[in-house]
Amino acid sequence: MGFQTSVNQQPAIGVPGDFASNNPTATVLAGEGALVAGSGGVTVAAFAWIGTDGKTVTNAGTTAPDGFVHRELQGLIANIYDEATMLVPAGYMVSLYAAGDFFAASKTAATRGQKVFASTTDGSISTGAAGATVTGAIETPFYVGSAGAAGDTIKITTWDHH
Numbered sequence: 001m002g003f004q005t006s007v008n009q010q011p012a013i014g015v016p017g018d019f020a021s022n023n024p025t026a027t028v029l030a031g032e033g034a035l036v037a038g039s040g041g042v043t044v045a046a047f048a049w050i051g052t053d054g055k056t057v058t059n060a061g062t063t064a065p066d067g068f069v070h071r072e073l074q075g076l077i078a079n080i081y082d083e084a085t086m087l088v089p090a091g092y093m094v095s096l097y098a099a100g101d102f103f104a105a106s107k108t109a110a111t112r113g114q115k116v117f118a119s120t121t122d123g124s125i126s127t128g129a130a131g132a133t134v135t136g137a138i139e140t141p142f143y144v145g146s147a148g149a150a151g152d153t154i155k156i157t158t159w160d161h162h
Contacts, residue, residue: 003083013146013153014103017045017071017086020145020155025100028067030054035096037088044071044086045104046123047140048096057094059123064138067096068104068156069123099158101145110154113161116142125156 014020028035031054038056042048048069049061057069069088076089088094106116106125114127117137127144128134145155 014155015071016103016105016153017069018103019070019101020103020157021101023101023157023159026098028096028098030096035094037090037092037094039090041087041089041092042069042094043123044069044074044088045102046125047118048094048123050096057096060121062120062138065118065123065140067098068100068102068140068142070095070097070102099141101155101157101159103153104156105151105153106144106148107150109150110144110146110148110152112144112147114144116140116144116156 034055035057036055038058042057043059046059046069047065048057048059050057050066072095074088074092077085104125106127108126110127115130117126117128117134118140119137126134126137141158142156143161145157145160148154
């Protein structure tokens with residue numbers, strides 16, 4: 001996302017990482033001083049894992065992700081030449097959500113009711129059938145709540161399983 005270069009006739013469905021409804025949400029439990037971005041930072045609107053120290057968060061892991069990184073405007077534009085960022089810098093607070101409805105962008109086409117898969121290398125989102133094998137990704141407890149083409153903003157949910 002950069003500087004505005006066009007005007008759409010209809011507003012966007014939402015911004016990846018934002019809440020997509022008023023349904024209940026559940027954050028990942030963490031101790032005092034926990035859930036801070038690890039080295040290299042953490043990408044918003046992607047899945048993330050808590051490190052073995054119980055405090056640092058990264059967008060890479062080998063098991064099911066611990067949560068989804070909510071957009072709370074905690075990104076920081078550190079480079080004067082950057083127009084925008086979805087990166088939480090290392091050491092900054094991160095909110096992980098284990099449940100809720102969120103806007104997200106999928107690398108694959110999404111159909112309502114599909115399962116959401118998280119890339120084990122960067123936490124990005126792909127979709128597929130429940131129990132499917134998605135190369136380089138692991139199944140999450142989230143489902144696709146609204147359809148879209150690859151790269152479109154969709155809704156993902158833990159509440160609506162149709």
